[in-house]
Amino acid sequence: MAFMRKQAVVEAVDVNTLTPEDTEKRITAGVKKYATNEANYAAADANTPYLGHIVGMGIESSNLADITMSIERQFLTKMTVKTPVSEGSAEFKLTAGELGKLRILDGQDALAATPGLSVKMLMDLGHMPKNDAYLEKVMSFAYVMATGDGWKMADALKKMAGKAEKLAGAERAEALANLKTLVAQAKDYDALLADAAKLAASKGKAYNNDKAGFDALTTELNLTLDKIKGVSAGGDAAALAKLRGEEAEIRTRLKMSAAKLRVSQEVSEAAGKRRAVEDAQVAKVRAALQEAVTLAEKLS
Amino acid sequence: MPLEAEEVKALRLQWALSRALVVPVSLVVAAVARLHFGYRLDDEIGRIRAEIWAKLDAHDGPVIWAANHLTLIDSFLVYWAVFPTNRLIEDRRIPWSTPEYTNYYKLGGPVQSALIRGLLYLCRCIPFLRGGEDAASETWRQKAFDKCAWVLREGGAVFVYPEAGRSRSGWLEPKRPKDFLGKLALEVPNTKFLCVYLRSDRQISTTAAPPRGDRLRLVADLIDGALPGETNARDISQRLFDRLAEMQREWWKGSDMARNCAGNDVVDLKGPLLRENFSDDLTEADESWLDRHLTRKELAYLDSLGPANLFRGFWRFFCAKEACHKALGRAVIVVPNGAFHEIEVDLFRRKATHIPTGLQLDIRFTDDDEDKLHCVAVLRGGWIGDETAEGDVLWSVAAVPSGTSPGAFVRDLALDMIAASNDEIETSSRLALTENSGLPGVLWRGEPQDWSLSLSHSGRYAAASFMIS
Numbered sequence: 052m053a054f055m056r057k058q059a060v061v062e063a064v065d066v067n068t069l070t071p072e073d074t075e076k077r078i079t080a081g082v083k084k085y086a087t088n089e090a091n092y093a094a095a096d097a098n099t100p101y102l103g104h105i106v107g108m109g110i111e112s113s114n115l116a117d118i119t120m121s122i123e124r125q126f127l128t129k130m131t132v133k134t135p136v137s138e139g140s141a142e143f144k145l146t147a148g149e150l151g152k153l154r155i156l157d158g159q160d161a162l163a164a165t166p167g168l169s170v171k172m173l174m175d176l177g178h179m180p181k182n183d184a185y186l187e188k189v190m191s192f193a194y195v196m197a198t199g200d201g202w203k204m205a206d207a208l209k210k211m212a213g214k215a216e217k218l219a220g221a222e223r224a225e226a227l228a229n230l231k232t233l234v235a236q237a238k239d240y241d242a243l244l245a246d247a248a249k250l251a252a253s254k255g256k257a258y259n260n261d262k263a264g265f266d267a268l269t270t271e272l273n274l275t276l277d278k279i280k281g282v283s284a285g286g287d288a289a290a291l292a293k294l295r296g297e298e299a300e301i302r303t304r305l306k307m308s309a310a311k312l313r314v315s316q317e318v319s320e321a322a323g324k325r326r327a328v329e330d331a332q333v334a335k336v337r338a339a340l341q342e343a344v345t346l347a348e349k350l351s
Numbered sequence: 352m353p354l355e356a357e358e359v360k361a362l363r364l365q366w367a368l369s370r371a372l373v374v375p376v377s378l379v380v381a382a383v384a385r386l387h388f389g390y391r392l393d394d395e396i397g398r399i400r401a402e403i404w405a406k407l408d409a410h411d412g413p414v415i416w417a418a419n420h421l422t423l424i425d426s427f428l429v430y431w432a433v434f435p436t437n438r439l440i441e442d443r444r445i446p447w448s449t450p451e452y453t454n455y456y457k458l459g460g461p462v463q464s465a466l467i468r469g470l471l472y473l474c475r476c477i478p479f480l481r482g483g484e485d486a487a488s489e490t491w492r493q494k495a496f497d498k499c500a501w502v503l504r505e506g507g508a509v510f511v512y513p514e515a516g517r518s519r520s521g522w523l524e525p526k527r528p529k530d531f532l533g534k535l536a537l538e539v540p541n542t543k544f545l546c547v548y549l550r551s552d553r554q555i556s557t558t559a560a561p562p563r564g565d566r567l568r569l570v571a572d573l574i575d576g577a578l579p580g581e582t583n584a585r586d587i588s589q590r591l592f593d594r595l596a597e598m599q600r601e602w603w604k605g606s607d608m609a610r611n612c613a614g615n616d617v618v619d620l621k622g623p624l625l626r627e628n629f630s631d632d633l634t635e636a637d638e639s640w641l642d643r644h645l646t647r648k649e650l651a652y653l654d655s656l657g658p659a660n661l662f663r664g665f666w667r668f669f670c671a672k673e674a675c676h677k678a679l680g681r682a683v684i685v686v687p688n689g690a691f692h693e694i695e696v697d698l699f700r701r702k703a704t705h706i707p708t709g710l711q712l713d714i715r716f717t718d719d720d721e722d723k724l725h726c727v728a729v730l731r732g733g734w735i736g737d738e739t740a741e742g743d744v745l746w747s748v749a750a751v752p753s754g755t756s757p758g759a760f761v762r763d764l765a766l767d768m769i770a771a772s773n774d775e776i777e778t779s780s781r782l783a784l785t786e787n788s789g790l791p792g793v794l795w796r797g798e799p800q801d802w803s804l805s806l807s808h809s810g811r812y813a814a815a816s817f818m819i820s
Contacts, residue, residue, distance in 0.1 A: 228797035229783035281457030
């Protein structure tokens, strides 16, 4: 099969022989062809998001899996032995064995939104040793998302101010009413970013939603198990098979729900812990928001 | 079909026993709802009850309770919300319920199962069997229908879910009425429908029970069953569904959640990066790459399309998943980037399922040609539309002029489309785009609009969609 991707063949390297910085550079280089924002890509560091056009590399969602597969192609690892997560489980994890192809399993890349977070993912999964000094420079997923929202908001406000400036009469009055709302939203978000505890509380809402979903699903599973218990006594094989199918389906849903819950829990917790790297990025976004607010307020 | 004398006798006995125990059973229902689940009733429950009971008092005939359906304990909750303790002596107003047999009648071991059956018996339940097309199932359904009709002819009340099951999208869709209640109303002409839309504040999807500690808000009304001269069951059902849909809108006016949840996605099929995991002739693809995106069911469907349709088939799946991802985001259901397996698309039925929550979405390809695909997805808030009827989603797909930023272009495209579709707005300068909460939205007259704006761009194309419901 002649895949176009073969035009760029890379030789895989044992990820354990590389420093985190070198790994990050290789990861960034591996996604170059997917980056549509050349300027942001050229200036990319550990904390540049793969997605998004304002501060991100502009990679499109259709190439999201290619980022992960690019990482897989570039590195070798000793974590190559498939081991069931628990006895009899169809799910498996990778444990230490012979050096071989790196594999990133379904859902393991959920938080790898930047090259730095991709390196963190490799460390978390045991493919390379944890390096605290490097991780100190990597912004958490929670803050990649939170600052990303801030950049989008500042950009929208600036653009709207630019448009409103050119209008006159009734149109201008309506544009200014909209601008006033945008300013209020930007100020609210600025205040949210200023207070890590408030930000954590707002992210906690998403966690609570996911937790409620997970709990509801657990209840559904228990109900289905009760139904199985009830039908088992009657010996209705067809009904039992149907219920077993339902049980398997709910267990799959529960597994995904648990994975989702882990992500929102991590985001919620990380939002409350702000380190120097997050402080610096938050300061930049807040400055952009405040600048946009000042610009907009001059018009009203 | 008239009931056998034995069946009538059994129903009369059930009625008499439940009448004797109605007070303790009702108190247990209220206590479990309040103390075990921690539910609270609508802040205006006194006014709502007064209004609905004034209408019930003015109607001497039988009543069919018809409510939306999201959880397995809805019947108890609706009963608790609508029926005040001081009315418990009004025996004929206490509704008979029609629970699904497979959900309730064989739960747990013999003792638990017997207790539940006993409770259901005292709660005036007529077990219903919704599934099965065989003769026995059909006979069961007919028998249940006849029992409901008998209760109504006796001047009583029955509680039937018009949707015939829990809504998988969390939304009552009036464009898909079921005939059962229309037929029942025709069978007993002086019947009225007691319409109830009850939902807890944080109820997003179909679950076993509403989230614990939630407030249950409701909207209720009493409307006519069969009108004089009316003979078509579908017309009656449609009227009922339309009224429930209006009440649904009223409920959502008081909700913090976004009512309209839709999304879109465009794919430029000529984009070179879309081809790199396919063979040069696009008839084969890297299997591990396909595995990362598609579930087993989806892979099987893709396989059935044949090699000639592999490329287009894959991107149709992808486009639908992305549109659903955005629609779910509106309902604060975040699908992590790259978690493609969380959404399973059925291209044949034009449905998608968010696997962790079980929520179902409707999908529709508005553009499907050699150059591009454009898909819209609707979770709730309105009708997606089809070949025969326009829906509540408007969209625009356009080529991005060269040298223009696709992100900026799609935003202008969206505002122009919205302005052009509304006589009151006229010009896009009256609108503004907001990015509050990380999702694109529209401001008009300084107010955020619940229009579920969705933006997408891919290669040479940009597309925007929004809901007008």
